[in-house]
Amino acid sequence: MDSQKPTLVNPGPFLVAVLIAVILNPLNSSTISVALGVLLHHFQNGTASVTWIISGYYLGSAIAQPVFGRLGDLWGHRPLIYIGLALIILTAVFAPLSPTLTVFVIWRVIQAVGTSMIYPNAIALVRYGLPDAVGRVLGWIGMAAGIAIAVGPTIGGVLMSVASWHAIFWVNIPLALVAGVLFFAYSPMLPSRPRGGFRQLGTLIDWPGLGLFATTVSMGLVWAVGLESGRNALAILYAGILFVGLIAVELKTAQPLIPLKWFLQPKFLISSILTTLSNIVMYGILYGLPVSVQNLRHLSPKNSGLLLLAFAGVMTVASPWGGHMAQKKARRKPLIAAGVFLAAGTSLLLNIRSFPWALIIMGLMLVGLSFALSNVLLQQSVLESVPASETGRASGLFMLIRYLGTIISSVLIAFSTSASTHHLPLFFTLFAIAVVPALLPLLMTETAHGPS
Numbered sequence: 399m400d401s402q403k404p405t406l407v408n409p410g411p412f413l414v415a416v417l418i419a420v421i422l423n424p425l426n427s428s429t430i431s432v433a434l435g436v437l438l439h440h441f442q443n444g445t446a447s448v449t450w451i452i453s454g455y456y457l458g459s460a461i462a463q464p465v466f467g468r469l470g471d472l473w474g475h476r477p478l479i480y481i482g483l484a485l486i487i488l489t490a491v492f493a494p495l496s497p498t499l500t501v502f503v504i505w506r507v508i509q510a511v512g513t514s515m516i517y518p519n520a521i522a523l524v525r526y527g528l529p530d531a532v533g534r535v536l537g538w539i540g541m542a543a544g545i546a547i548a549v550g551p552t553i554g555g556v557l558m559s560v561a562s563w564h565a566i567f568w569v570n571i572p573l574a575l576v577a578g579v580l581f582f583a584y585s586p587m588l589p590s591r592p593r594g595g596f597r598q599l600g601t602l603i604d605w606p607g608l609g610l611f612a613t614t615v616s617m618g619l620v621w622a623v624g625l626e627s628g629r630n631a632l633a634i635l636y637a638g639i640l641f642v643g644l645i646a647v648e649l650k651t652a653q654p655l656i657p658l659k660w661f662l663q664p665k666f667l668i669s670s671i672l673t674t675l676s677n678i679v680m681y682g683i684l685y686g687l688p689v690s691v692q693n694l695r696h697l698s699p700k701n702s703g704l705l706l707l708a709f710a711g712v713m714t715v716a717s718p719w720g721g722h723m724a725q726k727k728a729r730r731k732p733l734i735a736a737g738v739f740l741a742a743g744t745s746l747l748l749n750i751r752s753f754p755w756a757l758i759i760m761g762l763m764l765v766g767l768s769f770a771l772s773n774v775l776l777q778q779s780v781l782e783s784v785p786a787s788e789t790g791r792a793s794g795l796f797m798l799i800r801y802l803g804t805i806i807s808s809v810l811i812a813f814s815t816s817a818s819t820h821h822l823p824l825f826f827t828l829f830a831i832a833v834v835p836a837l838l839p840l841l842m843t844e845t846a847h848g849p850s
Contacts, residue, residue: 408584409528413535415580416520418573419479420539421546422486423459423513426570427681428550428706432688432699433563440563441499452685452808453619454503458510460801461612465603467518467791468653475519479581482515483574490571494564518793525786527586532781533722536774540717543773547710551688551703559700607655610644615805622809656795665729666783668842670799672733672835673776677803678810679744680769682828683709683762686811687750690824694751708759712766720774729779730842736772737836739764744832747825772835 430437430451437451470478489509496502524535557565614637621633648654661667688702697705723732746753746761777796784792810824 411580411584412523412527412586413538415577415584416524416535417538417542418577419483419516419520419581421542422570422573422577423510423517424543425546425550425573426455426509426513428547428684428710429554429557429566429569431685431706432551432554432703433558433566434685434689435692436558436563436699437499437502441502449619449622449808449812450499450503451506452681452811453805455506455510456801456804456808457612457615457619458507459514460615460798460805461608462511462514463518463793463795463797463801465608465655466515467522467793467795468603470519470522471788471791475522476581476585478515478519479523479585480578482512482519483578483581485509485512485515486570486574488512490567490569490574493567514797517797518791521793523585525781533774533778534718536777537718537720537722540720540770540774541714543713543717545710545714547684547706547713549710551706552700553703555698555700555703559698604648604651604653604655606647607644607651610640610647611655614640614644615802619805619809622812656798657791660784660792660795663783665779665842668838669776669779669783672737672772672838673780673796673799674803674806675831675834675838676740676769676772676776677800678807679740679828679832680765680807681804682807682810682824683744683747683765685807686824686828687747687762689811690750705759706762709762709766712763713770714766716767716770717774720771723771723775729775730839732771732775733839733842734836736768736775737832737834737839739768739771741829741832741836743768744825744829748829750825 434451466478466482485508489505489512493502493505493509496505521536525532528535553569554566557563557569617633617637617640621631621637644656645658648656648658661670684706687706688699691697691702691705692699743761743764743766746757746764750758777793780796781792810827813824
């Protein structure tokens with residue numbers, strides 16, 4: 399961390415810039431959730447392609463977050479934020495022009511890289527500029543993400559009804575422009591850092607680890623997509639071999655993509671597991687519920703998006719509570735409560751085909767309450783487990799862990815949408831996963847905040 403305290407002239411506009419910038423990722427996640435069926439029809443692809451539409455974005459995010467968090471720590475955070483916003487504008491223009499699903503997924507990956515440049519570096523600027531308000535700001539970020547998730551499916555459904563799926567991307571342009579102007583004018587000016595130039599990228603970034611992680615996950619996805627038909631059976635073997643190689647490389651690397659030593663800390667390990675499982679459930683619901691109710695109960699994309707307001711609306715309203723709890727030292731009891739809410743809420747979605755709408759809405763509200771509480775607490779727990787000088791890197795790794803859960807959820811959704819009879823097992827699986835976060839925090843011990 400820089401020894402000189404950064405100057406933050408006006409925190410209000412700076413925080414507005416942070417909130418606008420960080421919602422671009424959840425906004426692009428949620429708006430597309432109601433368009434999956436339309437996209438498959440447009441590109442004339444089967445239901446297995448849902449995995450690539452969702453996971454392509456999050457695989458790109460998972461790879462890019464730690465990289466650009468690390469580069470931000472070493473080279474400065476502001477320039478990467480500007481480049482990320484520019485990439486978002488670029489993809490907003492060209493993704494709708496994609497002639498094939500492959501080209502579309504490539505543009506989504508580029509979009510993911512743009513959002514991944516922004517998030518860890520924005521969080522690092524917050525920690526430098528407002529060190530005494532990190533938990534509170536994370537609560538506001540959670541609230542902003544909840545708003546993005548809340549309005550995203552509705553905006554997506556409305557845009558599809560009045561225009562087409564292409565318009566889902568255009569909403570990014572004014573948001574990115576406004577955020578860029580505010581960052582330029584109001585973000586904290588940190589002391590200059592030595593910059594090694596492109597010649598030193600080989601030493602700054604763990605390229606072998608990055609490549610092994612990407613190919614390991616990709617092989618896992620190739621196996622999962624072909625599982626039902628029996629194709630690509632060897633892909634899981636390749637994934638296992640690559641995973642072993644990844645661990646071996648990361649253990650020998652001085653600055654690894656995935657610092658395995660961090661996972662030796664019980665607090666970091668448990669928080670990481672809870673983050674992965676919680677995001678499997680969250681994104682399983684976010685993407686799986688609209689597809690299920692459209693197919694099983696014949697809701698329109700617009701109305702299925704409105705249904706998700708029950709989840710995201712509660713998450714929005716309750717997120718400041720999560721930020722307030724993150725300011726305190728207690729972690730175990732609030733995380734147990736969040737796990738109980740998650741399991742209870744998911745249990746009310748077990749029979750999405752015939753349960754009354756009131757029960758489904760109540761279940762979504764409980765799930766939203768769970769994430770309002772746990773999301774900020776888990777991120778704060780991760781940050782507390784590492785030195786402040788590694789904030790960008792830790793924020794990137796936290797998002798990598800989240801995206802890993804999202805990628806797994808996309809595989810579950812692809813299986814569930816392959817035939818109408820497969821919808822119910824999705825929600826039974828999500829409920830079984832949701833039980834674990836109610837129990838695992840029992841292993842945590844309450845300790846003072848970690849390294850700074």
